[in-house]
Amino acid sequence: MTANLSIAGLELGGTKCVATLGSGPGDVREQHVVPTTDPATTLAGLEAVLDSWSFDAIGIASFGPIELNPARPNFGSIIATTKPGWNDTDLTRRLSARYGKPLAIQTDVNGAALAEARWGASAGLSTHAYITIGTGVGVGLVANGRPIMGYAHGEAGHMRSARAPGDTFQGWCPYHGDCAEGLLSGPALAARFGRPGQDVADDAPEWDYFAHDLAALLHNLIVSLAPERIAIGGGVMTRRPQLFGAVRAKVAASINGYGALAGYSAELDERVGPPGLGDMAGPLGAIAMGLEALDR
Known part of the structure; x- marks a missing residue:
């Protein structure tokens, strides 16, 4: 019994980290928030929380990119991130040793x-996605029950797509300009809107530009x-759930009744929506990883 x-x-995020003690949505015993500043200060703050707990396993769900290939010497480290100061920050060796x-x-x-x-809205599904739109844009992709992993984990948040007519915003991403993160993230919106x-x-x-750009990401x-389902969380959509209607309409128009996806377009109210776990999806993602550590 979990x-x-x-x-x-x-859960390590771009602006805050959430430390959760428990075993699932019905068993959250403690939760603490540590601001994401520099790596040394942030990790020391998280360790101060963990030092006061008794636990069986540690699960980490972190902003990235992360090296997830166990055969590489920097496995478990944050790499090439847009978060200043966090490149080459080791997470796993430090916490495992401690x-x-x-x-x-x-x-x-x-x-x-x-x-x-x-535990959430994708229960029973084998292929689904989770998108968060906040400080950055992250896309989690699961196929046949496991996260998609090739040479590295995917970075669909940096996908490029066709721009809306008349939209001249150059984009915010320091790597790609007008990729999805460069158009949809909180800093991108602040730069675009002033x-x-x-x-x-x-x-x-x-x-309308936001809805177009998010619909383009979903189309791809x-x-x-x-x-089978796409859950969209993060601060931007949580504050403006009314945008789901506009996004679904643009996705349906973009797919345009094509082939086997015609039926998908007719079911977008069920296929595309908020996470079933709400704003706990991220913290519970870390709990899910801890349970996986024990399963191994």
Whole structure:
């Protein structure tokens, strides 16, 4: 029974980290937030929390990119990230040495996708996706029950797609300019709108660009993977759930009744929506990884 287990789950995000002690959505015993600043300060803050807990395993769900190939010497490290100061930050060796417990690591979005499959709106599905739109744009992709992994984990948040007519915004991403993250993330919206997204009225015409760009990302995911469900979380969509309607309409128009996906377009209200776990999808993703560490 998982309720008899104690998992220390660490969700590392671009602005904050969440440490959770428990075994699932019905068993969250403690939760602490540590601001994401520099690696030394942030990890010391998380270790101060873990030092006060008794637990059976550690699960990490972190912003990335992360090296997830165990055969590589920097396995479990954050690599080539847009987060200043975090390149080459080791996570797994440091925590394994300190606590001596089973440990598993994944990207934050893959962890959230696995939590959605274990406890949320993707339960019973083998192929699904989780997208978070906040400080960055992350896409977790699960096929046949496991996160997709090739040479590295996927980076669909940096996918490029056709721009809306008349949209001349250059994009915010320092690597790719107008990729999905460069158009949809919180910093991108602030740069595009000239003010934070939360200060823009719900009915402002600027949101049409956002809906177009998110629909373009979804189009590419649907035609390449055909996920049975796409959960979209993160601060931007959580604050503006009314955008789901506009995004679904644009996705349907983009797919345009094509082939086997015609039926998918007719089911977008069920296929595309918020995570079943709400804003707990991320923290529970870390718990899911801790349970996987014990399963191994």
